[in-house]
Amino acid sequence: MTLALRLSAIVHRFGATVALDRASLEVRPGEVHALLGENGAGKSTLLGILGGLLVPESGTMEVGGTPYAPRSPRDARDRGIALIHQELSLFPHLTVAENVLMGTEPSRRGLWDHAEAGRLTQAVLAEFGHPEIDPDATVGRLPIGARQVVEICRAIAARARVVLMDEPTSSLPRGDVERLFATIGRLSAAGVAVVYISHFLEETRAVASAFTVLRDGRTVGGGPLSDVANDQLIGLMVGRTVSELFHRRPGGPSGETALEVADLAAPGLHEASFTLRRGEVLGVFGLMGSGRTEMVRALFGLARPARGRVSVGGRERPLLAGPAARLGDGVGYLSEDRKGEGLALPLSVADNVTVTRLRSCSRHGLIDPALQRRQSAERAEELQVRMRDPGQAVRTLSGGNQQKVAFARLVHQDADILLLDEPTRGIDVGSKAQIYEAVARAAAAGKGVLMVSSYLPELLGVCDRLAVMSRGRLSPARPVAEWTPEKALEAAIGA
Amino acid sequence: MRSDLRHRLVRLGPFVGLLLVVGFFAIASGAPERYLSANNLRVVLAQTVIVAIGAIGMTLVIVGGGIDLAVGSTIALTGVLCALAVRDGWAPGLAVLLAVLTGGLVGLVSALAITRLRVVPFIATLGMLGVARGTAKWLASQTTVNVPPTWISELAVTFPPVPWMLFAPGVWITLVLAVLMAFVLRRTVFGRRVFALGSNEAAARACGIAIDRLKLAIYGTAGLFVGLAGVMQMSRLRQGDPTVAAGTELDVIAAVVIGGGSLNGGEGSILGSMVGALVMAFLRNGSQQMGWPTYVQEILIGVIIVVAVAVDRWRHAQGGGE
Numbered sequence: 001m002t003l004a005l006r007l008s009a010i011v012h013r014f015g016a017t018v019a020l021d022r023a024s025l026e027v028r029p030g031e032v033h034a035l036l037g038e039n040g041a042g043k044s045t046l047l048g049i050l051g052g053l054l055v056p057e058s059g060t061m062e063v064g065g066t067p068y069a070p071r072s073p074r075d076a077r078d079r080g081i082a083l084i085h086q087e088l089s090l091f092p093h094l095t096v097a098e099n100v101l102m103g104t105e106p107s108r109r110g111l112w113d114h115a116e117a118g119r120l121t122q123a124v125l126a127e128f129g130h131p132e133i134d135p136d137a138t139v140g141r142l143p144i145g146a147r148q149v150v151e152i153c154r155a156i157a158a159r160a161r162v163v164l165m166d167e168p169t170s171s172l173p174r175g176d177v178e179r180l181f182a183t184i185g186r187l188s189a190a191g192v193a194v195v196y197i198s199h200f201l202e203e204t205r206a207v208a209s210a211f212t213v214l215r216d217g218r219t220v221g222g223g224p225l226s227d228v229a230n231d232q233l234i235g236l237m238v239g240r241t242v243s244e245l246f247h248r249r250p251g252g253p254s255g256e257t258a259l260e261v262a263d264l265a266a267p268g269l270h271e272a273s274f275t276l277r278r279g280e281v282l283g284v285f286g287l288m289g290s291g292r293t294e295m296v297r298a299l300f301g302l303a304r305p306a307r308g309r310v311s312v313g314g315r316e317r318p319l320l321a322g323p324a325a326r327l328g329d330g331v332g333y334l335s336e337d338r339k340g341e342g343l344a345l346p347l348s349v350a351d352n353v354t355v356t357r358l359r360s361c362s363r364h365g366l367i368d369p370a371l372q373r374r375q376s377a378e379r380a381e382e383l384q385v386r387m388r389d390p391g392q393a394v395r396t397l398s399g400g401n402q403q404k405v406a407f408a409r410l411v412h413q414d415a416d417i418l419l420l421d422e423p424t425r426g427i428d429v430g431s432k433a434q435i436y437e438a439v440a441r442a443a444a445a446g447k448g449v450l451m452v453s454s455y456l457p458e459l460l461g462v463c464d465r466l467a468v469m470s471r472g473r474l475s476p477a478r479p480v481a482e483w484t485p486e487k488a489l490e491a492a493i494g495a
Numbered sequence: 496m497r498s499d500l501r502h503r504l505v506r507l508g509p510f511v512g513l514l515l516v517v518g519f520f521a522i523a524s525g526a527p528e529r530y531l532s533a534n535n536l537r538v539v540l541a542q543t544v545i546v547a548i549g550a551i552g553m554t555l556v557i558v559g560g561g562i563d564l565a566v567g568s569t570i571a572l573t574g575v576l577c578a579l580a581v582r583d584g585w586a587p588g589l590a591v592l593l594a595v596l597t598g599g600l601v602g603l604v605s606a607l608a609i610t611r612l613r614v615v616p617f618i619a620t621l622g623m624l625g626v627a628r629g630t631a632k633w634l635a636s637q638t639t640v641n642v643p644p645t646w647i648s649e650l651a652v653t654f655p656p657v658p659w660m661l662f663a664p665g666v667w668i669t670l671v672l673a674v675l676m677a678f679v680l681r682r683t684v685f686g687r688r689v690f691a692l693g694s695n696e697a698a699a700r701a702c703g704i705a706i707d708r709l710k711l712a713i714y715g716t717a718g719l720f721v722g723l724a725g726v727m728q729m730s731r732l733r734q735g736d737p738t739v740a741a742g743t744e745l746d747v748i749a750a751v752v753i754g755g756g757s758l759n760g761g762e763g764s765i766l767g768s769m770v771g772a773l774v775m776a777f778l779r780n781g782s783q784q785m786g787w788p789t790y791v792q793e794i795l796i797g798v799i800i801v802v803a804v805a806v807d808r809w810r811h812a813q814g815g816g817e
Contacts, residue, residue, distance in 0.1 A: 053701065073700060073702070074704075076703075089698035091694035092694055093690060093693075094694055098687055098690075102691050102699070103702030103704055105684050111684070112683060
């Protein structure tokens with residue numbers, strides 16, 4: 001049988017970094033193929049090459065048995081290859097129809113055919129189970145989940161023979177994930193090959209039948225997905241097994257109260273009350289839009305609480321304090337939006353690590369660059385950040401290493417209370433393990449850690465107690481031993 | 496339904512500003528019948544022509560996520576070229592064509608610097624600002640170029656050559672071009688691609704749009720309008736002046752921005768930009784009628800630009816947009 005896709009000995013470099021080192025990939029028509037690997041393993045680079053965004057240094061590609069060497073996304077589209085991006089790549093100012101059809105727009109003599117565009121878009125939206133989305137709605141006004149739907153509909157509309165999906169579910173609510181899987185099933189039944197990248201192994205198993213694992217730019221394994229167990233896959237990806245991922249600490253929390261929150265309400269948050277003790281990791285599980293992020297932002301002064309009481313270390317603190325006052329209270333915050341507000345991407349690792357406590361490396365208001373470098377290098381080493389130099393711009397690091405830099409800042413700040421919002425979102429397994437280690441170390445050092453996540457296995461693996469956020473209300477926290485994944489999910493869905 | 500209404504209100508914003516300005520001066524001047532007279536309207540519109548034509552092109556550039564700082568000096572360059580051609584005995588029509596095409600060429604060169612040399616539009620056109628101004632002075636031998644009267648001189652006069660035209664021919668030309676460009680931006684594939692480019696360039700590229708070619712088309716087309724504005728400038732002065740229109744690009748950008756254009760790209764409309772140009776023209780005219788010194792006009796226009804954009808941001812926040 002002719003392969004839908006065949007890549008061999010692909011080499012690609014970014015400057016001095018080798019992103020792909022003779023990588024290969026073979027996908028059969030109608031197959032859903034999982035592309036697995038840590039961040040920085042080269043998965044996105046490989047899809048970028050297939051999608052015509054990057055031109056490889058060497059190697060050969062074939063689509064449907066004939067040579068393929070795209071030099072632009074247009075070439076890729078002409079050969080029936082559609083790429084759905086990791087980051088949303090929509091036009092917020094344009095309508096749904098314009099977003100779905102841009103580049104393949106129906107036209108008559110250069111005029112945009114509005115009626116035909118609406119009809120085509122409606123058909124695609126209906127096919128994906130979202131007939132309620134208006135083709136004439138402006139995309140910037142849609143909720144984030146609907147935007148991802150638009151993004152996926154663009155690939156469906158292109159009637160591609162090969163669809164490349166780079167973490168398509170990262171901002172999708174549960175119901176839409178199932179719709180996406182159904183659509184993938186339909187595409188695959190129609191003979192379309194799907195290459196699928198996700199960090200969720202469970203999800204990958206639900207949708208894919210074959211896999212290829214990349215490590216450090218090389219193809220290190222592949223085959224039918226049913227033949228391998230999860231820890232074998234992770235072993236291939238990182239050379240570690242899954243049991244080493246979580247760092248369970250012996251004994252429960254016994255410290256004094258670090259943070260007490262009573263009856264907190266804010267936009268998107270109805271009611272949250274909890275107590276966080278020193279030396280404890282308290283998990284908050286919730287689906288997207290449940291109010292979990294709103295709670296953390298209100299606590300850190302980034303959103304305006306409507307009511308409630310907040311005490312730090314037993315002393316009541318003003319409810320309407322801003323981030324500066326919260327930092328002063330010894331509260332540290334890790335944003336779920338690493339690129340948007342978590343890090344200053346163009347600045348160096350040293351600047352990013354030390355920015356919340358520059359006093360530690362300055363004298364009379366002047367920064368001592370040597371001291372700043374030394375301090376940040378120590379923190380970075382503690383978090384095992386892979387970098388050349390503390391003076392390196394954070395932008396040049398991989399996603400996982402960026403997140404470790406963001407965490408290193410909390411360590412440097414020496415915060416007593418760590419508010420972590422999705423600390424491992426979109427990062428590779430190895431970096432996840434290192435973040436878990438850092439969380440465990442912080443708790444062991446007597447810090448109070450509040451960890452918000454939508455990834456249950458990590459919460460159950462890392463936390464001492466767990467509370468569930470559902471529709472703006474936080475459940476009472478209970479020891480993790482009393483939770484099962486099913487119970488937590490049930491509480492989150494609010495069944 | 497409600498958000499639809501709100502959306503309409505957002506689009507009406509610049510009109511409200513225009514009404515406020517006109518209303519204020521009509522009352523403050525103490526002689527509304529004079530301020531609102533047909534004659535004064537002729538004066539204001541004739542004064543607006545240059546900025547308005549420039550703003551048609553600039554809307555295209557700004558919606559596409561770019562900026563063009565070379566407008567003022569390109570107006571001087573094309574005005575001088577037009578004057579030189581007429582002086583040397585070219586047919587007026589050819590002289591106009593030369594000026595318009597030269598404007599387009601200047602835009603293309605800027606776009607080449609942006610696409611080939613990967614220089615950001617601000618810098619590429621800042622460089623072109625100097626190059627075009629210097630070239631204008633060089634061609635004009637650092638002095639003004641006097642021209643014999645032709646029909647070109649009648650284009651942007653306050654009173655039209657024939658009374659039934661009501662307004663100067665330049666005003667009608669501006670109107671037709673504005674309607675044409677509004678149609679192009681809203682209804683053609685090219686226009687929607689310009690919006691797409693300004694809204695999210697990476698996504699536009701990923702959609703298979705030939706970004707570099709699109710930018711050449713945008714700056715080239717905008718340049719044609721700047722060239723025509725140069726012709727209007729020469730028409731008003733009845734000579735080619737290489738030092739004229741310094742800073743006009745800022746008026747043109749202000750017109751687009753007052754009219755709802757966003758310097759981040761993806762937003763803006765021809766109608767809004769035209770209203771923005773009128774707001775500034777009525778403000779200038781009103782200040783003159785009131786006998787206010789020019790520095791008052793400058794301060795007022797500065798304040799209006801910031802207020803207009805602040806109100807626009809505020810309305811967006813109310814509307815729940817991003």
